[in-house]
Amino acid sequence: MKITVVRPRDLGAAESLRWRELQRASPGLDNPFLSVEFTMAMGALRDYVRVAVVEDGGEITGFFPHERHGFGLGRPLGGYLTTCHGLISVPELKLDPRELLRACGLSAIDFDHLVAGQPTFAPYETDVRPAPVMDLSGGFEAYVERVRAGSAKNYKTVRYKERKLGREQGEVRLEWACADAGTLRTVMNWKSDQYRRTGRVDRFAQPWIVRLAEELHSRRSDDFAGVLTMLYAGDTPVAGHFGLRTADTLVGWFPAYDPSFARYSPGIIHHLHMAEHAAGAGLRRVDMGKGGREYKEWLRTDALMVAEARISRPSPVAAVQWVGRVPVNRLRTAVVDNPSLFRAADRLLKSYGRARSLLLPRPTTEQSTKAQ
Template sequence: MQADDIRVEIVDAARLGPAERAAWRDLRATDPVLASPYFDFRFIEIAAQIAPGAKLAVVRQGDAVQGFLPFQQRGALLQPLAAPLSDFHGLIAAPGLSVARLLAQLPGVRRARFGGLVAAISDDLPGLAPRRAMAADLSHGFETYLAGRDGRFLKDKRRRRRSLERDHGPLSFSFRPATRDDVALIVARKRAQIQRTHQYDVFACGWTVSLLEQLADASADDFGLRTATLQAGGQVIAAELGLLSGGRYHLWFPIYDPTFARYSPGALMTLDTLEALAAAGVTRVDFGVDADNYKRDFADPFEAVFEGLIERRRGPRGHPMRMMGAARLARRFDRIVACEPGLVGQLRGGGGFLTAIARRHPRLGAALGLGFGLVGLAMMVD
């Protein structure tokens, strides 16, 4: 599909008409990777109401809808809608539509940052770093899933479960639609963990918490936020928020009580969650991208996703996009820019993050320098 064959319209997601919504459902149904809850229009509509700078590009060829790109804009930088919370993102589109070509038609956009771009085509790939989506296949039931896991891992977790129950009382597990109280509990404990580990607090900006609350309010039988909770002797020792869309589930925000770490409460809760999901008819559970080794205990690599920065060269008449790979530091700054739409908030967040780096890694902090880091942060959105 050629760029000059298409036209792009920026609309409010809430005002998308019945024909466009039907086109969204049809396009999503044609590609299995778009079954992720992040591509469910119910998620998009809620996120578009809450995420600052939210926009929706509708791509047409003649009178026919060819695709959609949900995004949020920070100055000249395009990010996935609801970043940094949206682990997977990309076009909901007919085959052959290129992200890079589409970006060239969006006014005011000079660069775009992706962390889990799915369904990309060759025009989008040069220079972007490939990663793998990690997922648990539950399509043949929980017992079949267990048969494919490492026996030593499962034996160890059975032993830890027995020890936990012996030392702290009966275990109980629940899996249910999330409430605002669940969101408050998990966010509070997640923020405490963030503070302990000197990470950037993605919940400090406020709108990210509001998104989770609205998703909890919007829960339906086949969609919405869910809470998994593991208790020992009546005490919550692990919990997690996840997102459901039909037969697909995405594990999202886990927490556990560090005083119970030797029992692996997070792993025990994950196994219980997978069993509950399989019983409910969920066929695939997403763990995000292959960034953490622990995911391989539960999940296997599935389709490729891509990470990186796409930058348009300056010049007349829209030069092709130049691709640049993502650096770890850029990912961290990207979260700050995503959470903080204003320059003051971005500089405050960047300063706090660099101070935390300096505390944890004095040599790295000295090498970066506060001024250098903040200049780099400002350049991302310029």
């Protein structure tokens, strides 16, 4: 077994082709965050991105994209930006994870969205939970019937709000795979405002993340693409989403809406229309990602299992990281698992966000882009 660590730009056409073959061969790897295209885009923008190439008998059996930060601290590729991490490999590949870390020059790495059950990492999984999925394999109408059967009241309420939106604001329609850069900026600005209102970290305040979204928005292939959707009432945009897809799966990434239309629940209306267009485009599922949002629970008709895990080699750096991160991660899990605590934390963050918005006005995404 041989492990070689390279930068993404050092991967040749043969390695990229092998990556895609391994990903297609394992249904559990059907996620655009595990695609070679995403790794390449990240590597072009961030100097700390690396790929461990695993060979056995002269044949490539796996790839491990990751981030290598100071003092040998590792992070999964994309860190908090992404919702799927793991090895892209033959299904039976089982490495000594500490030897993998050693080859990568890492002292420790934490996962919070690890593909569950991979032989290399399974012994280190500390928390495994479902990530909600909209299963479109039987077509959109079959999906809707399952949603209606599982939560008829919620479905009826959303459709009522959609009709009300149409009567009061104009015909409701969704644009699928929108190529307009201005529409992407609208979604990013809405999302930035949402982050600030709710007390979260504004991803799009970082110019490189804006550039990443713009770069991925321009990608178009059968195996990988950025997908921008926008819901309109008449000619007015009310809710949108930018995500990534493989040939079969669309992954939720940046959903957002205009808060002046909040009374209509435009985000949920958008999700239903997005699912309908996804099914029409031949996609088999929409992965909404794990998280504590109630709408995901009643829109879901299936689930994928994702895990948290921590792997380390004995070192002072790993010990310091454990002290700083593990207790916080456990507290976060406890809050997410308890609905009362989650609602209380959400209210607190929103109060903080409102106060911060009054004190710290944020530049628009256009200004952030110009600052690059």
